[in-house]
């Protein structure tokens with residue numbers, strides 16, 4: 001490709017709304033253009049990069065035996081009513097009416113479509129398993145579309161759906177997809193981790209997420225430094241971090257603690273380690289049919305993990321409770337503790353507090369705390385004590401698997417694989433005849449990859465202050481031949497010859513033949529982030545050209561007649 005013919009423009013100014021490098025650079029380098037909030041056009045360089053990623057995803061899915069299809073983007077509401085999701089999906093699912101007043105959905109995901117594609121076509125266990133995938137547009141009316149391609153409203157996903165006669169065949173396919181995803185992200189040249197994950201609203205029994213490691217990631221991962229344990233913080237667990245309290249109290253004491261409310265204040269006032277103070281986190285839990293105030297108790301040096309807390313009480317959501325709501329529930333803010341708590345109040349205590357003693361907690365009366373309390377006896381709280389794993393794992397906690405140290409890192413979710421079971425096939429009446437000739441609902445799995453999100457995730461992991469640094473595997477062009485001065489015919493001739501040679505060798509090459517000065521050409525090379533540039537400038541007279549490595553910013557002078565073989569070596 002000739003730069004002079006490439007529909008490409010780079011700009012000097014940063015886009016106003018961009019906070020992350022991927023967003024800023026993709027817009028500045030003319031890869032994408034915003035057309036509405038969370039909706040982007042892909043310009044030529046963006047499209048080339050996207051297609052390179054798409055191709056790698058496709059190749060690996062095909063070689064794992066999945067079949068590519070394309071489903072309609074607009075789906076009828078009746079399908080979503082059949083699974084029952086029409087009411088559950090909320091505002092992220094955009095519904096539209098056609099001229100006949102029929103209801104349709106801009107697909108945010110496609111489980112229903114694929115169940116409908118398979119039911120009544122696959123009739124016998126003999127036709128199973130089936131794995132179908134598409135690489136297609138999705139629409140989610142995200143509350144806060146942001147970060148460019150990382151969280152768009154319109155985006156492209158690779159979504160696959162597999163159908164099986166039993167759970168063990170689903171397990172086999174789930175493992176095959178995990179292996180396939182590892183191959184895909186390795187081929188894309190990205191540093192990633194597969195982690196245990198929350199199954200969220202899609203439901204099902206098991207799920208894993210694939211995370212591209214990057215400081216800007218919205219997810220936090222707990223990774224063991226000595227074994228393969230890795231989990232999203234939303235599900236991560238640890239060995240109980242209990243310590244011995246050096247201060248022994250013989251009896252339970254009630255202590256007057258005026259204006260001593262926060263954990264820090266209590267620790268200071270009582271002269272105890274925060275570890276031995278029980279912290280109360282008050283939330284409003286939302287369920288399909290009701291709302292209620294729930295108190296979560298964790299150690300004073302821990303934080304509540306909201307997804308774990310939500311799952312522990314089977315709520316749809318947890319939100320902050322207002323001062324009014326806390327008062328109405330009969331709770332004394334700042335002095336809430338599990339001992340002597342009104343029996344009407346719902347509560348849950350972190351698992352790691354089981355059997356703990358020497359504890360300090362709010363006395364549920366203003367202004368008192370109690371000291372020397374114990375959770376050793378099972379029914380200490382008057383009714384059955386409820387425990388759950390609700391505390392967030394911290395950096396340095398012990399791995400639940402091997403006892404090693406857990407480290408926290410940030411990641412961008414680029415893939416998610418689920419075991420669905422019959423959650424969709426059963427309500428949608430999608431059955432096959434098993435070996436005994438009995439009708440049985442398909443056992444399903446589903447497997448997503450954020451293809452357009454990957455364009456941005458690759459940059460979040462690979463960039464510097466000058467611009468993007470594309471991994472070779474997905475770069476729009478591998479080599480950028482920069483002609484220092486297009487008025488010098490010997491430079492042009494040499495560049496054209498090298499361009500032809502590289503193209504014949506199958507190397508994706510761009511020749512910067514624009515009548516521009518050298519400075520802006522190098523700036524563009526650095527911003528766009530092609531892996532290599534060959535600079536053909538003044539030194540050509542002495543038989544020398546320069547190779548620039550975008551990643552290391554190294555400049556290597558080579559003999560002009562050796563540059564081709566040197567490049568082939570580097571690639």
Ligand code: ATP
Pocket residue numbers: 109140142149150151152153155156157413414415416448449450451452453
């Ligand atoms: P997130 O937690 O980031 O909102 P999700 O868990 O809702 O994502 P899934 O339903 O698991 O997403 O979708 C599969 C994949 O699609 C995700 O792993 C992600 O890579 C991609 N994806 C999801 N939402 C978006 C979005 N708004 N913009 C771009 N890609 C997305």
Ligand code: MG
Pocket residue numbers: 413416
């Ligand atoms: Mg997900």
